[in-house]
Amino acid sequence: MVFDGGSSLGEGNPANAGATSIDTDVATALDPSAYEDRFSNVVDITDDPYNADPSGEEPIGDALSMAWEDDTLIVFPQGEYKMNQGFRRTGWRDVGLIGQNAVIRHGEVEAIHGHTVDEGEYRGGTMLFRLGTFNSPHEGELVFGGFIFDWSRENSGMRGLYAIINDRAEIRNIAFAGLHDLGSHGNMRVATSSPDAFARVSSVDMSGGGMHYGDTINTRETTDYAGDTNEEGLGQSWSTTGIVGHTDMQGTTLFENCICGPWPDNGMYVQGGGRQIIRNCIASNSGTANFRFNSTDEWDPIPELDENENGELTRDGTYPTSTVENSIAIVDRQPSGTYESGRSIWHYSGEGLIRDCEIVISHEDDAGGPGGNFAIGARSGVTESTIENCQITLQAPADAFYSGTSAPVTLRNVDIVAEGWDAGSAPTDVMDGQTPTLEDVTLNGSS
Structure with a gap:
């Protein structure tokens, strides 16, 4: 598949109807010059000694392992990059991973159970980039974006990014192209792990949505709300959610200019701990809720959002609590493979x-x-x-x-x-x- 470096996937999403005040054009590139002064080192992953293959033929795991260092910006030129296993890094500091319309795809999947691929080119867990855990979060700054995750092939779709942040993260300009049809983890999980941490997730197109595991090659089983698994396998598709937060979150997460198509579970399930903000987003036809959020007191005011005219930080400013604003939700059909009704915005x-x-x-x-x-x-x-x-x-x-x-x-x-x-x-x-x-x-x- 050829991608033109700009996402117009949202144009086919019924949630775009009437979205005159929301920008549905999601770019899929980041300019290295805008970020290089934040890092001591800037590397091109296709250069020697990393030699990542931009043709999509050879997997890039070794190149990623070699290039990933503290205080380093890793640049992916335009091209296609294959991953045959997940890439996990915990406890690192100040790293950027940015593409210039760089296509990421995973190797062929022949058999999958739950969140583990058992047969095929790709093997192992279904998280492509797993950066940080709550016991060992990513420290300092994380920049991630400028990628197109290619779900256009049959039996494609994993969690493109799992990121646990202890300081600052900028995650932007990402498109998930095609239908997520492996019945495993949804596209993204982003969470902050301390009260003064802040993650901004901006300009993400996942309007293709995802399939219920019962309609995929995934052999997983889940139960319904009564704890039963019926013969048709129509338990809820737990975790097959477009964007998800985390129950252990603290701090502030901001999601803006995101386009979310139908998912068998929630669309944008950002709830957890701390303060969550959804603004200028569009979501449609997910199985439990299009937007689902909550709020706890585990967040500190931050300069990016909470500075008043006197330069003081306050909890009583524009976002005194978790907020959904200037967003659009559409329910015009029952999600495929689920028995849940559609809730547009659910304050939990x-x-x-x-x-x-x-x-x-x-x-x-x-x-x-x-x-x-x-x-x-x-x-x-x-x-x-x-x-x-x-x-x-x-x-x-x-x-x-x-x-x-x-x-x-x-x-x-x-x-x-x-x-x-x-x-x-x-x-x-x-x-x-x-x-x-x-x-x-x-x-x-x-x-």
């Missing part, structure tokens, strides 16, 4: 803020309440939730809001439009669970 626990978002639901589901389709939901673990300046369009019977918590929940300046069905006459007619506080909330123009 702790405090949270949802603002300036657009949600469209045009798929009707037989279930209702917490098991059915809803535009925005607050779960029982939520301690306070604010939803403001949002537009919800229900083109099929569905709830605009569901609350499973008795904690304070406020909807403010929210317009709900029901098209083509009798939704009732008041906003509460399209709400279920605990009744929130409503301030300037309308259904088809009526409050």
Whole structure:
């Protein structure tokens, strides 16, 4: 497959409808000159003595091992690079791994069980780049991006990046081209490991989505919510999620300008610990939720986001808690291979803020309440939730809001439009669970 160095994968994603304020053009290159002054060493991985093969014929594991050093920027020129096993590094400091429209693909997979490839060119665990653990995170700075992960071949799709960060990370300009169809880990896991750590994930296109493991060659088994595995193998596809956080996170993670297609589990499941921010993103048709987030107190204000006009760091600024803003969620079909309904934005626990978002639901589901389709939901673990300046369009019977918590929940300046069905006459007619506080909330123009 030939890639042109710019991702327009999102153009085929139904979530792009009406996305006039969000940039869906994801570049897939990073300029080394913009980063080289951050590192003492800059190396071209195709140069001697590394000699990585840019034709995609020979695997690059040895070249990566030789080039990876502290305080080093590793550059991948345009080309195609094959990996026949995962690359793991823990406890290193100040490393950049950047491409210039560099295509990464894994070797042929002939048999896979769970998250391990048993037969084929590729062998072992299904994480291509695994950088850091919570016991030994990546220290200092991490720069990663400018890559196209090629899932266009049959039986392709792994976790392109697993990164645990103890300081600062810039992860950007990445496209996952094609359908993730190995039923294993989804595309990315990014998490920060200390309260003052910050990871920015920007301009990621994974609009191709992923398949449920039951529809792939993966022989894994998982259970449903009742703990049963049925004959069709339709347990939930745990971990086959587009982007995921981590339960042990602390600090701040920011996800911006990400395009997320349908996944059998969540689309952008950024919840864990600390503060998570989703802004200017688009997601559609994932099995549990398109955007799922929570918040804990394990984060410190940081200069990048929380400096006030006096140069002071404050927790009461633009992002006082985990936030989803200026993002679009679409539910217009049932995800393949799952029995879960589609939730657009799901605030799972702790405090949270949802603002300036657009949600469209045009798929009707037989279930209702917490098991059915809803535009925005607050779960029982939520301690306070604010939803403001949002537009919800229900083109099929569905709830605009569901609350499973008795904690304070406020909807403010929210317009709900029901098209083509009798939704009732008041906003509460399209709400279920605990009744929130409503301030300037309308259904088809009526409050």
